[in-house]
Structures are given as C-alpha cells and as structure tokens.
Amino acid sequence: MFFSFWPHKGEFSRTRKDLVTDFIAGLTVAIVALPLAIGFGITSGMSAASGLTTAIIAGFLAAVFGGSKYQVSGPTGAMTVILIPVIHKFGVSAIPALGLIAGILVIAMAVFKLGAIINRVPWTVVEGFTVGIALIISLQQIPLALGIQKAAGDKGYMVAWDTLKIALKNGLNYKSLIVVVITLIIKFSWPRITHYFKFKHHIPASFVALLLVTLIVKALSINVATIGTIPRSLGTLQKLNFSNLSSLLIPALWIALLAAVESLLSARVADGLAHNKERFEPNRELFGQGLATVAASIFGGMPATGAIARTSVNVRSHAKSRLASVFHAIVLLFIALIAAPLVSQIPTAVIAGLLLGTSYRILNPVSIMESLRTTKSEATTLVLTAISTVVIDLIWGMAIGIALHVILTRYSRVPEAI
DSSP states (O other): OGGGGSOOGGGSOOSHHHHHHHHHHHHHHHHHHHHHHHHHHHHTTSOHHHHHHHHHHHHHHHHHHSSOSSOOEEOOHHHHHHHHHHHHHHOGGGHHHHHHHHHHHHHHHHHTTOHHHHTTOOHHHHHHHHHHHHHHHHHHTHHHHHTSOOOSOSOHHHHHHHHHHHHHHHOOOHHHHHHHHHHHHHHHHHHHHHHHHTOSSOOOHHHHHHHHHHHHHHHTTOOOOBOOOOOSSSOOOOOOOOTTHHHHHHHHHHHHHHHHHHHHHHHHHHHHHHTOSSOOOHHHHHHHHHHHHHHHHHTTOOOOEEOHHHHHHHHHTTOOSTHHHHHHHHHHHHHHHHSHHHHTTSBHHHHHHHHHHHHHHHHOHHHHHHHHTSOHHHHHHHHHHHHHHHHTOHHHHHHHHHHHHHHHHHHHHSOOOO
C-alpha cells in the first residue's frame, strides 16, 4: 500500500536545463515564502521560528511524497485561523500532539482513498471559502499593523474589533502604520516598475518590499517592533502532551479536514494554471501532506497544507518538477541556519503589510465580481460561504457552503407547476 505513495526517479528533473529552471523557481518561491512563513508563525501565536520550521520540513516532505509536481506546502493563513483558538485554549504545548493526530488522520484518508471525494467540492464554495480566508488573514494583521498586543478572544473578527478599540483609546502608532503603507505601496508598484524598465530577471515584489522597507526603518532609526531572535536551528524534537487528548480530537479532525481540502484545492488550481495534462494524484497528495504535518509538528512547527499563493508562484516561475519545491525548502533552511540574525531585524509591521497584500491577491476582486454576476444561487452560495467562514469557522463555512449549493442546485432544477 505505502509503496504506491513512494516517489519515482522520473518525477524529478534530470537534465541540466530543467535542474537550473527548477532551482530558479525554488529560489523565487523561497523568497516569497520567507515573509509568509514568518508572518503566519507569529500570527498563529507560536513564533517566527515555528513558521520557518514548518515551511522547511513540511515543504520538503510534501514535495517529495505528495501527489502534485507543483505543490508548495507550509504554514498557511487558513491553518492559522484554526490554530489561534486552539493555542488560546490549550497553549503552544498542545500543538505537537495535535499535529501528530491530525497528520495520522490525513494519512488515513489517503490509505482509504478519500482524496477523490474531498476533491469534488463545488468551485463556488471554494471561491467563497477563499474570500473568507482572505478576510480573516486581513483581520489578523490589525495588531501587527498597529504595533500593539492583540485583544483577548479567539474569534478573529471580534479580536480585531477589540484591538482596534484599544488602539483608538490609547492612541494610534502612526510609525507602525506608515511602515505598513510604504510596504503596500512598494509591493503593488514593483510589478509596474519591472514592466516599465523591462527587467530580464523576475524579483518577487514581496521580497523587494521586505528588503527595502527594513533598510529604510534601520537607516532612519524608526522605532517599531521587530520579529526578534530566531533560533539558528531546524527545530528540535518536542515533548508530546496527551493530557488533553479527548479535547484535542475534534480540533485535530478540523485540522485534518482543512489540510486535506486546502491541499487538494491548491493542487487542482496548480494543474489548471500549468495546463498540465497529467493531473495530480489526490490520495498520494494526502499521504504527503499528512506526513509533512506529523514531522513539522513534532519538530517545533505546526500543521501544514498546500499553499495556493506559493504554489501559483511556483507554476508562474516555470517549475519543471517537484524538485523546485524541494529547492524552496533547502533555500529556506540556508536562511534559517545562516541568515537568522538578519531576519530577526525585520519589522513586524512589514510582515503585516505583506500579508495584507497577499490577502488582496487571494481575494482577487475581479474574479469575485465575475462570480457574483453569474446565477443568483451561485452568488448566494459564495457570499454565505464567505460570511460563515469568517463568523463561525473554516470547516463549518465549507460545510454550510456545500449544503447550500446542493439545496439551491436542486431547487433551481425543480420544474415550475403548469
């Protein structure tokens, strides 16, 4: 059974030209992934080191054992949304056991060949789910953007609102807000600049914004919060705490479902972007993601999934094989071991700006407006799925969206009485 999930030599580039192309693609993705991994690690309530550890370990294992040649895995905003209330209730010490259980559940889904079932989620529900995730990620950045501690609570929209009220009461941190604005301006202006000057080599906008704004903050001695110390290590084996085992089962199930759904959707999107005739293998993808979540969690990281934003960058960078994703993990490992002191100087407001920009890209307003102009049933499903995802949680948002899609589709097919 498990040998069917084993990687094959033919899945990795072997010619010098393809190897170089994969390395460039992996380097590009790593530059994009660096601020995202750090940002999601901090936002989740863990640490920048946890985010990097997840991107390295999960990114490597999912690339080797997963079912997609383009998929890039690591910490994601969707997973962060689920982890925040869990960490708030049980503490960071619960994550290794939680990730272990969730990873085993995802592997079990692969063994029982449930990949094809999960992969049949209606596209309208996927879009609504994506909108909800983008909104939640944006709300999570309010404390970092304002340069203050987030308010108590586990509901993202309530925490964001309470944090904003505290900031308004105590006085806004304009230095932090200016850093966020400059970051966004550079991030969205950079593609136009490269197009105007016809740059030959692609340099990711996120990396340019990260580097330039960090240098500006240091040069002008702007007093804003920074990421802080990052351990120069890959991660250490964590102690498994099963004292709250019964309480962790439901969160572990939610995490497993999210890891499965988001990874399969990301792989499906990647095949579409690449116009790939050889479709990804759903059950093998689940096996790789489950293995990645187990390893990352027990070594100081967090549960991981396929990341749509990073995967799309990989495809656009002309990746030839899964080696591109492997190179992405190796480059991040080099950064963690060698360049950790430099990374620790990055202002958290820059991370907030980058994630706000990422949320806007994920949201894709043009695509959403087109979807809302389709049938009323599809527009209703999209909107209510997004609202449910933000107000309740990700899994319930997905479940409500699917149920609504089924009901409205059947209702619309009922012939009118004569």
